[in-house]
Amino acid sequence: MVPYSKEMRREVLAACDRGEGIRAVALRFRCSESWVRRVKQERRELSKTAPLLLRRRTPKWEAYREQIVELIAQRPDLTLQEIKDKLATSLCRQTPCTALAKLKLSLKKS
DSSP states (O other), X not given: OOOOOHHXXXXXXXXXXXXXXXXXXXXXXXXXXXXXXXXXXXHHHHOOOSOOOSOOOOOGGGGGHHHHHHHHHHOTTOOHHHHHHHHTOOOOTHHHHHHHHHTTOOOOOO
16 A cells, blocks of 8 residues: 555645645545544654554564574475474464575475
8 A cells, every 4th residue: 555645644634724624625635534634643743644654563583583593504395383382472373484485494304
């Protein structure tokens, strides 16, 4: 999903500053009322008018990066379930698979 442009945000905020209601602004710019409220709130609380362009979330597997690399180096034929068990984590079985892909590691079939 692509964020609304900076220009649209500025126009929406300018319309709100002129005293137009949230519903009228949402209808005029063809966006949701909740989005208009959120943009106003972000400006009020964070002094932010531009959209975030990148997510800054750290993946849950990042804490296990070194352990995963070490496990695969020691025994490259582990299954995903075995990796999960050796890490002693509550992460789902798909998470080590995602981590292996991001780390450009692969499991070897024996």
